[in-house]
Amino acid sequence: MTRYLMGIDNGGTSTKVAIYDLTGIEVEKCTIYTKVLTPYKYWTERDMEELKRVNFSAIREVLVKSNVDPKDIIGISVTGHGNGLYLIGENGVIVRNGIISTDNRAHDVVEKWLSNEKYETEVRPRTYATIWSSQPASLLRWLDKNEPDIYSKTKYVFMVTDLIRYWLTNEPGFEISNASGTSLFNQDTEDYDERVFTFFGIEKWMNKMPELIASSDKAGEITKEVSEKTGLAQGTPVAGGLMDISASALSTGLTNHNQLSIVTGTWSINQYIDSEISVVKDLFMTTDYPIKGEYLLTEASPTSGSNLTWFVETFLKDHSKLLELTENKDDIYDYCSKLVETIQPWESNLIFYPFIFGSNSGVTNSTAGFIGVTKSTTIAEFINAIYEGVCFAHKAHVKKLLKINENVLNSPIRIAGGITNSEVWLQMFADVFQRPLELVNVKENGALGTSMAAGVMSGAFPDFKTATENMVEISRTIYPNSELAEVYEAKYQLYKKAVTDQTKVWNDIENTQLIKPKKEKVI
Template sequence: MTKYLMGIDNGGTSSKAAIYDINGNEIAKHTTYTTMLTPHHYWTERDMNELKEVNFEAIRGALKKSGIDAHDIVGISCTGHGNGLYLMGENGSVVRNGIISTDNRAHRIVDKWLADPKYETDVRPRTYQTVWASQPVSLLKWLDENEPDVYEKTKYVFMITDLVRYWLTGKAGFELSNASGTSMINQQTEDYDEKVFDFFGIKNWLKKMPKLVNANDECGQVTAETATATGLIEGTPVAGGLFDITASALSTGLVEGNNLSIVTGTWSINQYISKEIKVIKDLFMTSDYPIPGYHLITEASPTSGSNLTWFINTFMGPIKAELKKEGKMSIYDYCSSLVNSVEPADSKLIFFPFIFGSNAGVANATAGFVGATKSTSLGEFVRAVYEGVVFAHMAHCEKLNSINPDISGPIRIAGGITNSNTWLQMFADVFQCPLELVDVSENGALGTSMAAAVMSGVYPDFATAADKMVKISRTIQPNPANARIYQQKYALYKKELQGMHGAWKTMEDTELEEPVLENK
């Protein structure tokens, strides 16, 4: 029989199921969406019942589109956004809304932790990463302080990968690559660290943590109930799965050290793998990698291509509607044409791509344009968005190069911006490095399907799976003529960003008073 693999990927608002053959060719995919709930400032949540249904809908949709016999799926694996928080009660009961990885309600708790000298002596040497507001340690502490009744209602603490696997199999587990990015794990022992939990003041939550599982472990089989709801076959094995940044790295073929991988989307993900890990202050994350001896070294922030989607939806709605009516050009192709109408040297407009979060090193830095005048054209605004996203990636990669000066060779790039030749060329010109474009439409789903392939014995290990399933479609060469202008514009971006620190702090500290209505 022909063998197939299924990868399931949950982002901040979308859920995708994709089916691949064992050579990594996509047979079918189906995408569904959940509503992002923002009941309070800094909160980003989702309804758990809706999330379950859209995942099952994605599976049904992919199976229907593929036309394959579900008996031929030899393994399933899940991935999804790291961090955030998904709590499960007894017998699969919902405790509260799930919390997405862009949530920032716990930022004041994190500020206190990072200001404590013991963080550098007791925590960072164990976790090898910087704690942030939407990691589960921060959110659990926030829940203890603000929703204390949640603890008794909770049986399991999950990441979204673990949650979807639980819905498929009824078995609980906490996958290691996900866990290693949560500030809960000792990177040396690859186990929960009681001293770290104690520092964060959440030691009681250790009782709610599921057992740790590996990415390619068989962690259960599809239950009869799930089979009925999805069209899958009861007994189909389900792998531990992967953290989405790990899955994305594998989908770009990242199997050797000193090679740089960039994945664009909501998150700017920039990473390489290394056999040597170091305690480095302000490094975003060191996490487990499923190739023996390697760790994934990551710089990331929610500062990538979704800023363009926000700009389009906020300011270009009528244009988008008209283009859809005409059916001649997508709004994204139209944006690229606007960018091409403005030469790099024609505009000094700057955009900070911090709609969903920042990498500015300042709590609650916000997005904005600097340098607009009455004569600034729409093309200049869109170009500034494109450039701002590239510059945010560049800032992360500069930090990675300072950690490992031996990073070299073409950059493997994937994600949403690869649909734009204009944006790809801009990346190549800013970095002055060739880009190898990976032929994949769903990085997370392809990467995590490799866990299913290794689990089911299709391939002996992840390196072999990546070699067989990843394909390079083309290479984009940098234009040396644009090197100097982008050096100048990037330097201007960094200078203006530093100048904004005081303004962001003032905005954060300013409390606006409600108007007082006089009684008549």
């Protein structure tokens, strides 16, 4: 009998379900996209009823397409975007729309907290992280001010990983790698921290936080109702799961110190593991890693490959000339890479800030944009600037990690995610970083990484390190062109200076209120 693992990954815009054998081979997968709701500026939400339907549909479809006997699936595990907020009331009632990790409605709240000197003495030494606007703390504080009736309606505070697992098992819980990334978790005590809740003014919400569970703990079993709706075998064990950054790191085989993992997608994820941590001002996040005694140090922001998706969807998908050249959406991305191939790095100084979904500029109200456009700027230059801007956003994060650990680039970079579908973009990453890239043979990072938690839970592997040794394969290495080191460093410095100089402009845009003129009365 062949044994299988199922990984479920809920990002900000899609649900992915995949089945793997114990060597990491993907047997089948299903992806279903969900609608992002943006009713107001800075808001990104989703309909949770739709989310539930989509997850059950994707599970059902992948089982049908794979022809795998559900009884041969020995474990299931869930991952999803970190942070955001999903609230459940009594008897599983949905309290309000779910809030995605690209939401920025609470940026004013965060600015006040970070400007309070007590943040550095009372919060960071406990959380080892920097609070940001779509974390539960920020969103709960915003809800208290703007939707005060929500508290009394809520029984459980979840992140998306915990929500999906709750729907599968009817058992509440808050997984530790997720909890450790919320700025509500004390890294020293490995528990929620009441003093941190009090600093944020949300101490009453501690009563709504579920019990903490570990990644590879058995957190429940597939219920009869879920079995009937999905085709999964009733009683199949479900693991605690993982935060997406941990799942992605595992999918690249990140098990050694001084090794950098980069994952590209909606988020620019740049990270390494260490057995020792310290308080570092402005470090994005330090979280628990599922390998015992290890922590994951992460620099991240929503500034990666999804910026190209935005450009294609906004400017290219209805372009009649492109539609003549392409038969489907994926061909348009191939066409973009072919256009970039026509541009030499020294031929264009066009700069793009990849801040469509958020930024890493250090300015909470920063937005995306091109600098250096002229009447002769070509579509190829626009797309090339997007490719470079994403590389530079990743590099800015890695520069911060190097200040903590100067050895993090001593070995080849493990890279995975959407940009690995483009040979041109991969080579650009290698040239910008001037480091070899080890390409991981994986299509769905989150699903593969979290399936390892199911493997450890079920006893298929004794630990996560063994799971990666069995399930992660390095397919090839991309080497940098040393002759391009100088030109890309010059372009990176242009990018950094442009971002710095834009600060006043962003503040002016944020604070300028445009008034609609009154309609003159006709006599």
